[in-house]
Amino acid sequence: MGLVRSFPSAGSTVRGVPVFALANRIVLWAVFLTLALVCVYPMIWLFLNAFKTTNDMFAATWGLPKVWHWENFSKAWNYGISRYLLNSLIVTTATVAIELTLATMAAYALVVLDFRAKAVIYILILGGAILPPEVSLLPLFRVMAATGLYNTYFALILPNVAFGLPFTTFLIRAYMTGIPGELREAALMDGAREGRIFREIYLPLCRPVLASAGLISAMRVWNEFIFALTFVESETVKTVTIGVMSFAVALRADWGVLMAGLALSILPILATFLVMQRQFVGGLTSGAVK
Amino acid sequence: MSAPMAYMQIKGIIKRYGAMEVVRGIDIDIAEREFVVVVGPSGCGKSTLLRMIAGLEPITEGDLVIDGQRMNDVRPAERGIAMVFQSYALYPHKTVEQNMGFALKVAKTPKDEAARKIARAAEILQLGPLLKRLPRELSGGQRQRVAIGRAIVRNPKVFLFDEPLSNLDASLRLQMRIELAQLHRELQATMVYVTHDQIEAMTLADKIVVLRDGLVEQIGAPLDIYRRPANTFVAGFIGSPKMNLLKARVVTSQAGYARVDAAGLLCDVAVDRVPAVGADVTLGIRPEHLSAGPAACVQVQATERLGGVTYAYARLSDGQPLTVQLDGEHAFAADGSLAVQPQPGRAHLFSGDSGLRL
Numbered sequence: 001m002g003l004v005r006s007f008p009s010a011g012s013t014v015r016g017v018p019v020f021a022l023a024n025r026i027v028l029w030a031v032f033l034t035l036a037l038v039c040v041y042p043m044i045w046l047f048l049n050a051f052k053t054t055n056d057m058f059a060a061t062w063g064l065p066k067v068w069h070w071e072n073f074s075k076a077w078n079y080g081i082s083r084y085l086l087n088s089l090i091v092t093t094a095t096v097a098i099e100l101t102l103a104t105m106a107a108y109a110l111v112v113l114d115f116r117a118k119a120v121i122y123i124l125i126l127g128g129a130i131l132p133p134e135v136s137l138l139p140l141f142r143v144m145a146a147t148g149l150y151n152t153y154f155a156l157i158l159p160n161v162a163f164g165l166p167f168t169t170f171l172i173r174a175y176m177t178g179i180p181g182e183l184r185e186a187a188l189m190d191g192a193r194e195g196r197i198f199r200e201i202y203l204p205l206c207r208p209v210l211a212s213a214g215l216i217s218a219m220r221v222w223n224e225f226i227f228a229l230t231f232v233e234s235e236t237v238k239t240v241t242i243g244v245m246s247f248a249v250a251l252r253a254d255w256g257v258l259m260a261g262l263a264l265s266i267l268p269i270l271a272t273f274l275v276m277q278r279q280f281v282g283g284l285t286s287g288a289v290k
Numbered sequence: 291m292s293a294p295m296a297y298m299q300i301k302g303i304i305k306r307y308g309a310m311e312v313v314r315g316i317d318i319d320i321a322e323r324e325f326v327v328v329v330g331p332s333g334c335g336k337s338t339l340l341r342m343i344a345g346l347e348p349i350t351e352g353d354l355v356i357d358g359q360r361m362n363d364v365r366p367a368e369r370g371i372a373m374v375f376q377s378y379a380l381y382p383h384k385t386v387e388q389n390m391g392f393a394l395k396v397a398k399t400p401k402d403e404a405a406r407k408i409a410r411a412a413e414i415l416q417l418g419p420l421l422k423r424l425p426r427e428l429s430g431g432q433r434q435r436v437a438i439g440r441a442i443v444r445n446p447k448v449f450l451f452d453e454p455l456s457n458l459d460a461s462l463r464l465q466m467r468i469e470l471a472q473l474h475r476e477l478q479a480t481m482v483y484v485t486h487d488q489i490e491a492m493t494l495a496d497k498i499v500v501l502r503d504g505l506v507e508q509i510g511a512p513l514d515i516y517r518r519p520a521n522t523f524v525a526g527f528i529g530s531p532k533m534n535l536l537k538a539r540v541v542t543s544q545a546g547y548a549r550v551d552a553a554g555l556l557c558d559v560a561v562d563r564v565p566a567v568g569a570d571v572t573l574g575i576r577p578e579h580l581s582a583g584p585a586a587c588v589q590v591q592a593t594e595r596l597g598g599v600t601y602a603y604a605r606l607s608d609g610q611p612l613t614v615q616l617d618g619e620h621a622f623a624a625d626g627s628l629a630v631q632p633q634p635g636r637a638h639l640f641s642g643d644s645g646l647r648l
Contacts (some may be wrong), residue, residue, distance in 0.1 A: 182379035185346050190393035190444075191367035200392075204383045 043266075050259040057255050069256055076261035079251070083235065084243025085264065090153055091239055092221045095160040096214050099168050102161070103213065104206065107173035108198050112184055122173075129166035133159070137230055144231050155231035156239065160221045168213045175209035176202065211279035215272065222269045240265045295322040296357045296370065296447030296480050298343070303352035305338050305504075312338050314504035315352070320482065320497075325474050327483045329491040330501035331527070336484045337376075339501070340452050343482060344373045356447060367393075372441035373450040376457065378433045380425040380440075386412075387421040390439045404443075411442040414476065431462045438473065451483040455490060467493055488528050492516070500524050518638075522645035525574045525638060531601065534580075534612050537642070538573040540565045548639060548648070553606035555586035557632045559639040561648045570642035575632050577601065577615040583631025588612055590626045595619055604628055 012019045049057045050072055051065040109115075110122050140159055144150040149158070179202065187197045203210075228239045238246075244265050251258040298320040305313035313335040320326050328336045341347040343354060345366035354361045361369050380389050387408055394404040412418045415435040425433055434454060441449055451470075455463045471494055474481055485491060491498050492512045500507040500515065500523075508520040512528075519525035525533045538552035543564045550557055552573045565571055588604035600620040604612045614630055622628055639648045 180377060180379065182375045182377050183381060185344075185366075186373070186375060186379035186381075186440075187392070188346065188366050189344060189371070189373050190440075191396040192392075196396065201381060 043270075046259055046263055046266075050256065050263040052256050052259075054253065054255045057259075072256045072260035073264065075254075075257045076247075076264055079247065079257070079261065080235070081240070081243060081247060081261045081264055084238055084240040084247075085268065087153075087237055087243075088222055088240040088265075089268065091156045091160070092218050094153065094157045095164065095221045096217045098157065099161045099164045099217050100210055100214055103165055103168035103172050104203065104210065105198070106165075106169045107176050108202055110169075110173050111176040111179075112181070112197075112202075113194070125166050125169050127166070128162070129170070131163075133163050133226055137226065140227075141230055149231075151232050151234050151237055153237060156224070156227055156237075159227050159231070160224060164217050164220060168217055171213045171216075172206060172209055175206060179205055208279055211276050215276050215279075218272060219269055295478070297322050298448060298480065298482075299353070299355040300339075300343070301353040301355065303339065303342060303354065304350045305335070305342060305347065306350045312504050313342070316501075316504075316506055318499055318506070318509065320480060323478050323480055325481045325483065325494060325496045326499060327485060327491040327495035327497070328499045328501060329485055329488055329527070330507075332486060334501040335504040336486075336501050337452055340373075340450050340482065340484045343448075344371055344450055345369055346373075367396075370447035371450055372444045372446035372448075373452065374434075374437045374441050374454045376453040378425075378437040378454075378457075380433055380436055382425055385422050385424055386417060386428070386436050386439075389425070389436055390417075390443050393440070393444045407443045407445070408439075411439040414442065414473070415439045430458050431466060434458065434466055435469075438470075442477070447480065449477075449479050449481040451481065453485050454483075455485070456487070463490075470494060489530060492528070498528070500527060518647065519574070520647055522572055522574070522640045525640065529576055531577050531613050531615065533574045533576045533638075535640075536573045536575070536606070536610050536612070538571050540567050540569045540571055543567055550639065553586075553608035553610055555588075555606060555612075555630075555632075557585070557637050558634070559637045560635060561639050563648045565639070565641075565648055571648065572640040572642055572645065574638035574640060576636070577613040579633045579636035580612075580614045580630045581633055582616065582629060584629055585631030587627050587629050588614070590622050590628050593620075593622065602628060604630075 014022055017025075045062070048064065049061065051068045051070070052072075053069060056066060106125065110118060110125075136159075141150075144155045149155045183201055183205075184197050187201050192200065223241060224239070225241045228242045232238055232242075244262060247261050248258055251261070298318075300316055300318040300320075303313060303316045304311065316335075316339060318326070328339060330336050338347060342349050345361070345364065349362050356369060356371075381392065384392065390408045390411060391404050394407060399407070408421070409418075412421060415438060417432070417435055417439055420428060420432060420436075425436065428436065434457075437454070454470075455466050458466060467490060470483075474494075483490070483494060495512050497509065498512050498515050499509050502523055508515055508524045510518075515524060515528050519528060519533075522535055526535060536552040536555070538550040538555075538557075541549045541551050541556070543549070543561075543566070545564060546560060546562075548559050548561050548565055548571075550559060550571055550573050555573075557573055557575070559573070586606065588606055590602045590604045592603040594601040594603075597619065598617075600616045600618065602614040602616060602620070602622070604614060606612055612630075614628065640646060641648055
C-alpha cells in the first residue's frame with residue numbers, strides 16, 4: 001500500500017511534463033538504447049581491440065587500450081588487405097552499377113510500357129528471388145569454367161547482379177508506380193521519347209530509391225561469401241570476405257592486427273551507410289504516406 | 291503573341307476498352323479560334339475524348355482531323371497540340387523555367403530563341419519572378435499558370451485543358467477563369483476545355499458540347515443551350531441552381547402552344563411539337579424564372595438567404611420538389627406557404643417518355 005501511495009497522482013508534472021508521459025519516454029529510451037547497444041557493441045568491441053596488442057586484449061577485452069597501437073592498421077594494410085579492399089570495391093561498384101541500370105530499365109518498362117505478358121515477366125523476375133544461390137553453385141561453376149570467366153572479376157559480378165536483380169527491380173518498380181503517369185504523358189506531349197523520359201524525368205525522381213537499392217545491393221555484395229569462395233582463387237581477385245578469412249588464419253597470433261584488418265574491411269561500407277542513411281530511409285518509406 | 295490558327299473535326303470517334311464502349315460515336319466541328327467546352331458528369335467520356343485528341347489514347351474508330359490532316363496515327367507531339375493536365379503534371383525536379391523550356395529543349399530550339407519564348411510566356415502569365423523556383427515552392431494558382439505557360443511556349447495550333455481548375459479553391463477558380471478567358475482573347479488560339487463544372491462551361495465557352503454516357507446530348511452556344519435545352523438531361527445539367535423538372539399533364543394544346551398542369555401549377559409553354567391533350571410531359575422551369583404570383587401555392591421546406599437572392603426549397607401539392615429563386619431577402623408566411631407563378635415564355639416542355647424537347 002505504501003508503495004502505491006508513494007506514486008504521484010495522475011495530474012502531477014515534472015518541469016511541466018506529465019509524469020505519465022515522462023515515464024513513457026524513459027521506458028522508450030531504455031528499450032531503444034538497449035536495442036542500439038545490442039546492434040553496435042560488436043563494432044565497438046572490434047574497433048577498441050583493433051588498437052590493442054594481443055596481451056592487452058586478453059587482459060581487458062572491454063577496456064580502453066592502454067596505448068593506442070595505430071600501427072596495427074598500417075600492418076594490416078601492408079599485409080595485403082589493401083588488395084582485397086580494392087577487389088571488393090571493384091566488384092561492388094560494378095555490380096551495383098550494372099544492377100541498378102538493368103533494374104531501373106526493367107522497372108520502367110514494367111510500370112510504364114504496355115506489352116503482352118507483362119505480368120508473367122514480372123512474376124518470372126520475382127521468381128529469381130526464390131532461388132537460393134547455393135543451389136546454382138555447381139552449374140554456375142561449370143559455366144564460369146567453360147566460358148573462361150573463372151577467377152576473374154566477372155565471375156563475381158555477373159552472379160551477384162543476377163541474384164540481386166529481382167529484389168532491386170521489385171523495390172524500384174514499387175517506387176516508380178508512385179510517380180504520376182501524367183508526368184510521362186506531359187513529356188510525350190512535349191515531344192520526348194521513352195529514352196529521354198526515362199533519363200530526364202523518371203531517373204531524377206527515383207534518386208531516393210536508387211540510393212536505397214544501391215546501398216542494400218552494395219552491402220550484400222560487399223559481404224558476399226559463397227560466390228567469392230567458389231568462383232575465384234587467385235589473390236589478385238579475392239575480395240575482402242575471403243581475404244579476411246585467410247588473413248585470420250595467418251594472424252591468429254596477432255589479434256590486434258587481425259582486428260584492425262577486420263575494422264578496415266567493414267569501414268568502407270559503414271561509411272557509405274552513414275553518409276547515405278537519410279536517403280536510404282527516405283527511399284524505403286517514400287510513397288507510404290501521401 | 292498569337293497561336294497558329296487551326297480547325298478541328300472529330301468524326302464519328304469511338305473508344306472501346308475490350309467490350310466496353312466509353313465514347314460511342316462523337317462528331318464535333320471546332321472552328322479556328324473557337325473555345326469549345328466539353329461538359330458532362332463524371333464518367334461521360336469527356337476526358338477520354340480529350341486524351342484521344344491529344345494522342346495519349348488510341349482512337350478505336352472514327353477520324354480526328356486537324357487543318358485537313360488526319361491525325362489518328364500521328365505522335366502526340368507532332369499534332370500541334372499542347373495539353374494542360376488536371377494535376378498540372380509539372381516536372382517536380384525542374385524549375386519553372388526548365389518546365390516551360392523542356393519541350394523547346396527536346397525540339398533543339400536555339401537557346402536564345404527558347405529564352406525569348408519562355409520570357410514572353412512568363413510575361414503573359416506574370417511568372418517572371420518565379421522562373422527559378424521549383425513547383426513545390428509555388429501555390430496552386432501559380433502551378434496552374436506554369437502548366438499553361440508550358441503549353442504556350444510550344445505555340446500550338448490547339449490547346450487542350452483537362453479540368454484545369456478542379457484542384458483550386460473557389461476564389462482562385464474564379465480568378466483563373468477570368469485569366470483563361472483573357473488568355474484566349476490574347477492568343478486567339480483554338481481551345482478545347484473539359485470540365486464537369488457547368489459554370490466554367492457557361493462563362494468560358496464559345497460553344498458547349500454536353501456529353502452523357504459517351505454520346506453528345508447537345509452542341510451549341512452557352513446561352514442557346516441555356517434557353518433551349520434539347521432534353522431533360524441538358525436542362526438539368528446546365529444552369530445553377532438546377533432547372534425544376536416537374537411531372538405534368540397537357541390540359542389544352544394548339545399550334546405552337548400547350549397549357550400544362552403540374553400538381554396545380556398551371557403553365558403555358560411555347561412548343562415546336564404539339565403534344566396531345568392528356569399526354570404525360572415534363573415541365574421545366576428554372577428557379578430564377580419563377581416569381582411570386584397566384585398560379586400555385588407551394589409549401590416551403592427550407593430556405594437559403596444569400597443576401598442578393600433567396601432560394602426557397604418547396605414542394606408542390608403532390609410532393610414534387612420545386613426550387614424558387616427570389617430577389618433580395620425574402621420573408622415567408624408563418625405557415626410556410628408561398629404563391630408562385632412561372633414567368634411568361636420561360637418554361638420548357640419535354641416528352642414524358644423520351645425526355646426530348648417538344
